[in-house]
Amino acid sequence: MSRFRISIKGIVQGVGFRPFIYNLAKGLNLKGYVKNTSDGVIIEAEGESLNEFLQSIQNKCPPIARIDSIKTDELPLNGYEDFIIIESIDTGRFTLISPDISICDDCLKELLDPSDRRYLYPFINCTNCGPRYSITQRVPYDRPNTTMSVFDMCPQCLLEYNDPINRRFHAQPNACHECGPKLQFQISNFKFQIDETSNPIEAAIELLKQGAIIAIKGLGGFHLCCNAENDDAVKRLREKKRLSNKPFALMSSDVETIRQFCDVSDEEEKLLADRRRPIVLLKKRGNRQEAIDKRLPEEIAPNNKYLGFMLPYTPLHYLLFYYPIAYSLSPIASHFSALVMTSGNLSEEPIVISNDGAVSKLSDIADAFLLHNRDIFMRVDDSVIKAIGNRREAIVVSFIRRARGYVPEPIQLNDDGPDVFGCGADIKNTFTITRGSYAIVSQHIGDMENLETLIFFEETLNNLKQVYRANPVAIAYDLHPNYLSTQWALNHGSRFTVHGYGIQHHYAHIASVMAEKGLKDKVIGVALDGTGYGTDGNLWGGEFLVCDLKGFERAAHFEYIPLPGGDRAIKECWRTAVSYIAKAVSSKQSAVRSLWDWLDFTGFLEKYGRDKIENILKLLGNKQFSPLSSGAGRLFDAVSAIAGVCDENTFEGEAAIALENTVRASRFTGYSEMYPFEISEGEPMIIDFSKMILQILEDIKLEGDKGLIAAKFHNTMVNVITEAVNRISKKYGIKEVALSGGVFQNEYLLKGTVSQLSALGFNVHTNEKVPCNDAGISLGQAYIARERLKTGLQSR
Numbered sequence: 059m060s061r062f063r064i065s066i067k068g069i070v071q072g073v074g075f076r077p078f079i080y081n082l083a084k085g086l087n088l089k090g091y092v093k094n095t096s097d098g099v100i101i102e103a104e105g106e107s108l109n110e111f112l113q114s115i116q117n118k119c120p121p122i123a124r125i126d127s128i129k130t131d132e133l134p135l136n137g138y139e140d141f142i143i144i145e146s147i148d149t150g151r152f153t154l155i156s157p158d159i160s161i162c163d164d165c166l167k168e169l170l171d172p173s174d175r176r177y178l179y180p181f182i183n184c185t186n187c188g189p190r191y192s193i194t195q196r197v198p199y200d201r202p203n204t205t206m207s208v209f210d211m212c213p214q215c216l217l218e219y220n221d222p223i224n225r226r227f228h229a230q231p232n233a234c235h236e237c238g239p240k241l242q243f244q245i246s247n248f249k250f251q252i253d254e255t256s257n258p259i260e261a262a263i264e265l266l267k268q269g270a271i272i273a274i275k276g277l278g279g280f281h282l283c284c285n286a287e288n289d290d291a292v293k294r295l296r297e298k299k300r301l302s303n304k305p306f307a308l309m310s311s312d313v314e315t316i317r318q319f320c321d322v323s324d325e326e327e328k329l330l331a332d333r334r335r336p337i338v339l340l341k342k343r344g345n346r347q348e349a350i351d352k353r354l355p356e357e358i359a360p361n362n363k364y365l366g367f368m369l370p371y372t373p374l375h376y377l378l379f380y381y382p383i384a385y386s387l388s389p390i391a392s393h394f395s396a397l398v399m400t401s402g403n404l405s406e407e408p409i410v411i412s413n414d415g416a417v418s419k420l421s422d423i424a425d426a427f428l429l430h431n432r433d434i435f436m437r438v439d440d441s442v443i444k445a446i447g448n449r450r451e452a453i454v455v456s457f458i459r460r461a462r463g464y465v466p467e468p469i470q471l472n473d474d475g476p477d478v479f480g481c482g483a484d485i486k487n488t489f490t491i492t493r494g495s496y497a498i499v500s501q502h503i504g505d506m507e508n509l510e511t512l513i514f515f516e517e518t519l520n521n522l523k524q525v526y527r528a529n530p531v532a533i534a535y536d537l538h539p540n541y542l543s544t545q546w547a548l549n550h551g552s553r554f555t556v557h558g559y560g561i562q563h564h565y566a567h568i569a570s571v572m573a574e575k576g577l578k579d580k581v582i583g584v585a586l587d588g589t590g591y592g593t594d595g596n597l598w599g600g601e602f603l604v605c606d607l608k609g610f611e612r613a614a615h616f617e618y619i620p621l622p623g624g625d626r627a628i629k630e631c632w633r634t635a636v637s638y639i640a641k642a643v644s645s646k647q648s649a650v651r652s653l654w655d656w657l658d659f660t661g662f663l664e665k666y667g668r669d670k671i672e673n674i675l676k677l678l679g680n681k682q683f684s685p686l687s688s689g690a691g692r693l694f695d696a697v698s699a700i701a702g703v704c705d706e707n708t709f710e711g712e713a714a715i716a717l718e719n720t721v722r723a724s725r726f727t728g729y730s731e732m733y734p735f736e737i738s739e740g741e742p743m744i745i746d747f748s749k750m751i752l753q754i755l756e757d758i759k760l761e762g763d764k765g766l767i768a769a770k771f772h773n774t775m776v777n778v779i780t781e782a783v784n785r786i787s788k789k790y791g792i793k794e795v796a797l798s799g800g801v802f803q804n805e806y807l808l809k810g811t812v813s814q815l816s817a818l819g820f821n822v823h824t825n826e827k828v829p830c831n832d833a834g835i836s837l838g839q840a841y842i843a844r845e846r847l848k849t850g851l852q853s854r
């Protein structure tokens with residue numbers, strides 16, 4: 059007989075871990091105790107089967123738990139008489155908090171079972187599912203430290219809560235019809251009529267069927283919801299919510315229904331059904347006429363070949379599809395094939411979380427409100443991902459937005475280090491705190507354009523610092539002097555008694571991959587995005603860096619071109635296209651035709667007029683109004699406009715997305731032909747696309763297929779990257795390559811690049827745990843600052 063003291067760290071609170079340990083110990087006739095602390099779970103156990111006990115902890119732990127470490131110390135026998143669960147204690151340290159988890163199969167079965175006491179209860183949950191991060195105010199994760207503290211459990215719920223063999227043992231949000239949160243329905247547009255005797259869910263379903271837009275309070279904030287098959291409702295939501303073409307998210311009751319609208323691979327089906335319930339980007343079914351042939355309004359995702367679908371993840375969501383209204387012929391019938399579920403916010407503001415805030419901000423959009431009285435402490439948007447392949451039986455995903463279901467799950471770093479804060483970029487902002495051997499990346503904060511987003515940033519920072527007991531001794535920030543995040547860092551750095559680290563934007567992109575993969579030695583970093591502030595004061599974005607944790611060298615970049623009108627050229631892609639065409643003609647690549655001949659091929663003269671284009675051309679030499687850019691995103695914009703695919707970005711990346719979609723919708727996927735380009739020798743090497751631009755114009759003149767042009771352009775980009783990396787590798791002797799930046803959200807480009815580089819013997823690393831767009835910047839910032847502090851390096 060032996061006695062062990064076992065310390066377990068990881069996501070082991072709020073996930074049914076203590077009842078799992080209790081029942082496991084009881085089954086093995088062990089004596090002792092288990093308790094939560096703010097440092098993890100502590101177990102003392104004595105008996106004959108301790109080795110089997112330890113093995114079972116690792117092999118049979120609850121499905122949503124994650125064990126990062128187990129430490130075992132043997133102690134003298136104590137003579138425990140029983141195995142018990144004792145009260146949580148706060149040790150002043152930290153433990154990991156579980157993300158919010160979708161409703162489990164057991165709770166869903168009870169939700170729809172007329173014989174169950176929680177039948178149709180919209181807040182049913184257990185230790186295996188339900189809210190976690192969004193309701194946690196403090197640690198340890200116990201009911202008094204959550205927004206459920208205001209709801210006193212009824213005798214039946216309390217009995218379950220205190221029963222170690224019950225699925226709801228210490229389920230902190232445990233509740234029922236009698237004692238838990240309740241729904242409320244409120245109409246703001248009385249054009250829509252409902253039966254006054256209807257309960258809130260019946261009322262919501264009836265109004266959705268009438269074409270209403272309803273603001274629905276969810277797990278981490280409000281959604282704006284309408285029937286996705288109602289053209290008028292979708293069009294009205296598009297007009298009221300946003301003027302851009304940014305796609306709306308969709309929700310369907312099951313995967314088979316989603317298949318009516320999209321192709322769904324085995325990998326995508328697994329992602330849809332995952333307990334995190336992300337929005338998964340799926341290819342539209344196109345124009346095939348099959349047994350089931352359903353269409354959704356084009357306004358859901360204008361000019362886009364993909365739709366973002368998710369499955370229900372709360373009981374309330376399932377009830378919107380399955381609630382048995384009295385007049386239904388079937389007791390349980392799905393009321394909708396698909397619902398629009400887009401974030402409940404005003405343009406560029408954070409998602410709304412309070413009832414009063416929703417009514418105040420969303421009344422001009424929503425016709426009604428489905429509210430409840432369980433407060434949301436931490437707002438958290440839906441996550442958005444895309445499946446891009448398999449590796450060793452695991453699905454490889456590309457994050458577009460990392461939030462609900464994944465945050466605040468940390469990223470494991472390779473060793474312990476100081477507490478550091480990376481405050482991210484201004485677009486798609488996240489921040490990162492490092493603590494011990496973890497990097498905790500915040501949920502999607504949004505674009506740092508207004509006071510509301512800054513308040514959200516600070517709220518989340520204060521919460522995660524408190525939860526993880528973090529006290530940053532360094533702050534890392536972007537070099538861009540006009541970024542609100544940079545200004546915040548410089549203004550608030552005095553709070554930290556700290557080192558300040560200004561980290562170049564694209565260096566941080568590459569460092570985010572290094573952090574994920576545990577890389578510390580030199581890598582060739584290919585950072586392709588739209589815009590990032592360069593060390594020379596220009597706008598970078600087509601960058602080939604040789605970097606390690608000490609610093610970076612700019613080995614190559616796309617040639618600079620002026621952006622006429624600055625930010626306006628980013629939205630009006632045709633302006634950038636004019637600049638590229640003017641550059642190509644001035645490079646003496648064109649001896650036969652004039653600039654106006656080339657411009658005429660694009661249709662710009664007819665569409666925008668000679669006077670307007672002449673004004674654009676006059677701007678090109680004025681750096682104050684036409685900043686220089688090497689951005690890969692701007693090149694994609696220009697080619698999209700030149701090819702007649704998309705000449706205006708109503709949301710970030712729209713033209714580039716449309717260009718990739720043009721390839722995928724064509725017969726030229728897999729086509730190998732490409733356009734010419736030039737890479738000059740020198741330090742750094744300059745990549746010139748003038749020949750490519752003129753050849754694209756020649757193809758347009760010959761009425762070339764847009765799909766062919768798009769395919770040849772993408773092939774060119776893959777070969778440019780391969781050629782530049784190969785030259786850099788020969789010079790520096792480096793075989794490790796890291797790819798990052800928002801342009802690599804382009805799956806066609808990413809797969810082609812990884813394939814070609816891997817075939818040449820390079821070890822290629824990409825972002826898999828955070829987005830490759832600017833949402834990953836904060837992780838890279840924090841990683842560089844943390845590693846430099848450990849080695850005594852100062853900011854460079």
